[in-house]
Amino acid sequence: MTVADFRFFTLEVVRTLRVGHSFLRVTFGGESLADFRSGGYDQSLSLFLPPPHREHTRLPSTDEDTWFAAWRAMPDEERPVMRSYTVREQRGTGTDTVELDIDFVRHGTGTSAADAADSPASSWAGRALPGHRIQAIGPAVAQNKSVRFQPPAGTDALVMYADETALPAAAAILERLPEGRRVTAWFEVPHADDRLALRTPADADITWIVREEGAGRERTERLLEVVRAAELPAAEAPYAWVAGEAGTIRAVRRHLVKERSLDRRAVRFTGYWRLGASEEELLAEAYAGRAPSEEPTAEL
Ligand SMILES: Cc1cc2nc3c(=O)[nH]c(=O)nc-3n(C[C@H](O)[C@H](O)[C@H](O)COP(=O)(O)OP(=O)(O)OC[C@H]3O[C@@H](n4cnc5c(N)ncnc54)[C@H](O)[C@@H]3O)c2cc1C
Known part of the structure; x- marks a missing residue:
């Protein structure tokens, strides 16, 4: 039996911390993270973030064959946005107290309704409170294709x-x-x-x-x-x-x-x-003509 490289996880906000001027570090925990295996380096994951009127993300399906169609079919005002982020640090790997840090750049102020519509991920980070739950597609094995930093042997x-x-x-x-x-x-x-x-x-x-x-x-x-x-x-x-x-x-x-x-x-x-384009627009370009990958990111 082969192990799927990626799967859905539920991430619960544990705390937030302002880091520097532009970054908000959100620390996540949650039982499902016991199976989360960051490969380190530039490991990325896809977050699903709820619209401003919801505290939690609830996708209609997390089944690998049906989630995408079910997510796309949600009404616009209810559909969580999908955004790519980096695992800044994973602690407690393999235990039942795993923590993940993700550093969100706060571009825009994130305080107005216009910002929430324009930059939903940045704006979500500004609203994040302990106990809020989001969903993510992340790595279940440390060797996975969302670690892009792969210097060949002999790199000096x-x-x-x-x-x-x-x-x-x-x-x-x-x-x-x-x-x-x-x-x-x-x-x-x-x-x-x-x-x-x-x-x-x-x-x-x-x-x-x-x-x-x-x-x-x-x-x-x-x-x-x-x-x-x-x-x-x-x-x-x-x-x-x-x-x-x-x-x-x-x-x-x-x-x-x-x-x-x-x-x-x-x-x-x-x-x-990309300056002037939301991740939605980039994903739409990436998906044109091909099926979504298991861990879809807007490769530009
Ligand atoms: C593999 C990968 C890993 C990433 N890791 C991180 C990470 O760890 N931390 C992080 O903060 N971001 C990270 N990003 C970038 C993040 O996914 C984008 O910045 C994303 O567009 C933010 O979503 P949004 O909803 O806030 O804005 P969107 O709705 O996607 O964009 C709205 C508008 O804001 C502009 N915009 C987007 N990002 C910025 C920015 N940073 N500064 C100024 N204008 C911007 C867009 O051009 C667009 O005009 C990563 C992206 C990839 C592909």
């Missing part, structure tokens, strides 16, 4: 770019790297106090790019200026992990492949969101 240096949405993933990756691994990283955040303290055994050279300090500049242009000016350590087999806003990460990949001559197969880049 890492190049990383993350914006604030990918900073939780970058932080989790840094914590797990081998001691002394050379890393050159650029992390772009909205505010100076989003420069979170990061722990790593690696030999990491981290440059923070604070967007509020470059007000008025086109974001990708300013970033590329910093990236171009950086010196990368000589390496035989570098691997790059690039995640964040879709247009920005394309520009970073182009720079790494065209101007730095990195092998394009050694650049793992993942769009976490």
Whole structure:
């Protein structure tokens, strides 16, 4: 019998904590998490978040063959939104007191009805209270395809770019790297106090790019200026992990492949969101012409 890599879990809010200016850390618990197996690194999961007038998410079906059609058939005003997030940390794996931390970027203020409609996940995080329950499709085995950080054996240096949405993933990756691994990283955040303290055994050279300090500049242009000016350590087999806003990460990949001559197969880049498009719109594009995957994310 094969074990399904992904399944539904019920996540109950245990507490919330403001981290930096832009992040709200939501810690989840719940009995079903005893079977949750994060693969670490940039492990993502799909959250189903209730509309503002509901405290809990209740999907009509969590059966692997019928959930998608049943979810799609819900009336618009009742249908939970599906959004991709990262497991920042899992504690207590395999016990009955598992906790998961997820760091939500609070984009928009999330306080008005318009925000709730425009950015439902960010806005849900702002309303989250202990005892609220949501549902998620997450990993039941640690080796799963939602861990995208997969440097080949022999990798001798890492190049990383993350914006604030990918900073939780970058932080989790840094914590797990081998001691002394050379890393050159650029992390772009909205505010100076989003420069979170990061722990790593690696030999990491981290440059923070604070967007509020470059007000008025086109974001990708300013970033590329910093990236171009950086010196990368000589390496035989570098691997790059690039995640964040879709247009920005394309520009970073182009720079790494065209101007730095990195092998394009050694650049793992993942769009976490796209300026001007909700995850619904991205999912609709992703689904056009193909069946939903078990752990659907809006790969851009
Ligand atoms: C694999 C993966 C892992 C991710 N992990 C995380 C994570 O750990 N933490 C996290 O915060 N996000 C994470 N994201 C990104 C998150 O899924 C998106 O930001 C998502 O769009 C947020 O949903 P929403 O309902 O708040 O906004 P949506 O309804 O999807 O979008 C509404 C509007 O807001 C804009 N928008 C979306 N996100 C942002 C943003 N951060 N800043 C400014 N404008 C934005 C959109 O372009 C759109 O115009 C991840 C995405 C992927 C694919």
